Amino acid sequence: MKIGILTSGGDCPGLNAVIRGIVLRGTTSHNLEFVGIRDGWRGVVDGDFFPLTRHEVKGLAKIGGTILGTSRTNPYEGPRGGAENIAKTLDRHRVDGIIAIGGEGTLAAANRLSDDGIKVLGVPKTIDNDLRATDYSFGFxxxxxxxxxxxxxxxxxxxxxxxxxxxxxxxxxxxxxxxxxxxxxxxxxxxxxxxxxxxxxxxxxxxxxxxxxxxxxxxxxxxxxxxxxxxxxxxxxxxxxxxxxxxxxxxxxxxxxxxxxxxxxxxxxxxxxxxGGSPSAFDRVLSTRLGLHAADAVVDGAWGKMVALRGTDIVQVPFVDALGALNTVPLYRYEEASALFG
CATH class of the missing domain: 3.40.50.460 (Phosphofructokinase domain)
Incomplete structure (x- = not known):
């Protein structure tokens, strides 16, 4: 099975560690093959893929940014966009599915593509920590x-x-x-x-x-x-x-x-x-674990879902659980901090 990996939206410390975790688990435990997709959904639309092996991901856990590049491209826009065209592009390159690493906009696009028959699995990413389906996002x-x-x-x-x-x-x-x-x-x-x-x-x-x-x-x-x-x-x-x-x-x-x-x-x-810069130790561990479990989720056939942190466990949740409402700061959390003000 050949899987494409992309990073989309804003860059974030820990993206490279996720990529590394996916590739290492997928190649050593599941005999999966991976291709990197350049610049997020733009690379999906244009078929801009390259082989992604253990060699390309060595030493990535401590490096900030993303070796895949990123963009804010909408996969449904442009003459080569849309689920039907993307399905043809993936078939032409013999890519069986996509792991999309990104925030709310990325996951919304992934959910729409999944509904339209594209095999997509998600990894949540946002420094704002605003995705409600995961307790913490790496980069935060x-x-x-x-x-x-x-x-x-x-x-x-x-x-x-x-x-x-x-x-x-x-x-x-x-x-x-x-x-x-x-x-x-x-x-x-x-x-x-x-x-x-x-x-x-x-x-x-x-x-x-x-x-x-x-x-x-x-x-x-x-x-x-x-x-x-x-x-x-x-x-x-x-x-x-x-x-x-x-x-x-x-x-x-x-x-x-x-x-x-x-x-x-x-x-x-x-x-x-x-x-920018290197991810913290916490983010290196969290993003690596998410990557490992994303590779497992591919084998499980958990398309249309994303991996997420619940407590100290990594679980699989539907895309829709991350969309529609934000993980806002509860008023009681702000009020407890207000004793420190002034």
Whole structure:
């Protein structure tokens, strides 16, 4: 059996470890053959495949990014897109099925292709940790560690000047990165998409911390909305799926905090450094285990499903379990952290 492997959507620490786990388990335990698919669904549509053996995946667990490349291509668009054309392309290359590694958009496309008769199996990926069908997604732990380290550095320069520092982290719809890194770094205010706040509320927390002799640290998710706002801040146009490219809310908050409180305030957008570099030990283990179980799922014939973390176990769940609703931060999780604010 020949299986194609692709990575789609945003890059993420741990992708290479998943690829390595799939190939090692599949070749040594199940006598499977693999091809790499370049640049996500674009490679499926164009038939851009190459042999993927143990040699190509050696030493990959510690390397960030993806050796397969990635894109945000919609497999149903273009003259060669659509399930019927893709089925012909796979048949021409004698590829029996696809393992798609990606987030909500990737899995939605995989689910649609599966419904249309293409054999697809999924591995969930998102640094935002916003997929509800898995307890944790690989890449999240690394992003939190990177953000925490950056905030620790911001704290030292903030302390030196008695400035308020605003750190903007990723999180389009959910605030897991902001919450975890903010708690770890000792933030005095954490602003997440699930909990709108007014400028007065943010400034009260900043002032409270400053009055105690602290240099305030404010952590904000890119998708955070002030009370009354209907859309997250975006001035960078749209992505390939017509979603606003977020980023810059920190630069909006910082001058307002300074104006209201009189405290000198600086903003730092951490951006794509949260996606880059080597995965953490936790993410290396999680992504490797997901890869091993994905190869087993191929042998099980678990098409139309994805592997996921439940507790400490890797299980198989239908694509639809990951779609339709996000893994948002529960209010009680935010409220328990609020004792640390101000």
């Amino acid at each position: 732990d690394t992003a939190v560690n990177i953000a925490t380290d950056a905030m620790d550095r911001l704290r030292t320069t903030g302390d030196s000047h008695q400035r308020c520092m605003v750190a903007e982290v990723m999180g389009r719809h959910v605030g897991w990165i902001a919450l975890h890194s903010g708690i770890a770094a000792g933030a005095h205010a954490i602003c997440i998409p699930e909990v709108p706040m007014t400028m007065d509320e943010i400034c009260q927390q900043v002032t409270k911390a400053h009055d105690r002799g602290r240099a305030p640290l404010v952590v904000v998710s890119e998708g955070f909305k002030l009370t009354g706002q209907t859309e997250a801040h975006s001035d960078k146009g749209l992505d390939a799926f017509n979603r606003p490219r977020l980023g810059g809310i920190g630069e909006i908050l910082a001058p307002e905090i300074e104006r209201v409180t009189g405290i000198e305030t600086r903003a730092t957008v951490l951006g794509h450094i949260q996606r």
